[in-house]
Amino acid sequence: MHSSDAVREGLIPLLPRLRRLARALAGQVADADDLVQVVLERALARSAQWRPDAALDKWVFAIARNAWRDELRARGRAQHLFAPEEVGETVADAGAARPAQQLELAQALATLPPDHREVVALVLVEGLSYDEAAALLEVPVGTVTSRLARARGTLQALLGNDA
């Protein structure tokens, strides 16, 4: 089988997880699905680079993280990517009413620097191990754990869970 077929077919069952990761990274539903579209196009274009002995999910998650970083750069960090007024749209986009707690969570996540947000998305939302996240981000494991600890501290402080 051609590698592009293997990648294409392998990605189908990964779509829900890819969308979850994108949502955790990008926040808004529309942004997240735009990100997923970019990721799928890149993955298909680069399918020859995927080695069948490598886990396809980690491979495509790395593409997703890099595409998200590219998107952040393109928009400019100073721009309003996660500005507070947009957080309201995040909730409205989801269609269903959500508890206020989740609005606060979206706002709290939006304050995290990208370095922290991506470890939260990969380890806490997607459930990767420290080793897997470190390999994907191409940083030492200690960097993953320290970013994760600081991100948790920030989130707990913002969410008022640290009382």
Place this chain on the structure above:
Amino acid sequence: MNTIDDDTLQAYVDGELDAAEAARVEAVLAQDDALARRVRQMCALDAQLRAAFDPVLDEAVPAHLSALLQAPAAPATKPAARFSVVAGGRGAHPASHRAPRRWLMPGAALAASVALLAAGLWWWQSGSSLVRTQGDRQFATGTLARALDRELASEPDAQAPVAIGLTFRAADGHICRSFTVRTPPVRAGLACHTTAGWELPVLGPSVPAETGELRQAASGLTPAVQAAIDARLRGNVFDAQQERAARVAGWR
């Protein structure tokens, strides 16, 4: 020796410690209210994150995204909606795990045959005893017990003779895992961890012959298994992180 540094505490929450280290942390937590409270705070935050993002797994995938993954020469009879496959385990229904037959392309079929052959060889070498009976109860033994102890659904091994499906904590507090024995005779079942080992409340034939789809077999969700899960499930099916943490904790 009696203190736990921050990195270790976080690694404990994230299921990154081995059983011995985790036990040491737990011993200290039992004596240290402040540390125990920090663990609860971390777990609460993790639960909040999962509650916010896991529902995405159950959403229908937008058609324009699924369409990108269609085969270039896809038959015209293939509706895009068939790709709205829910993966990731949690809250999934058996029907949504049904894969289009087209997934089994010739190459995949060949790979599957090789896997089956390898699994068959393993079966032949290891003997066929996967179940022991104790009174009127059945327990996993041999390779089945080892797979239930070690394998993670989040790290599937297509070559492994046993495929793990869903893991969850049953209403009675025991951790249960659905599984499929890939080697003939293919069987699907549910195993619940008890002090006497992995008890098997359900074990039966797996794939209806007319479909013959390996992928469906891998989900392990026959009607009997699904019914057994429905009867026991309280709360959510474990995600990858909870599954790993449960393994670290010895499935207790």
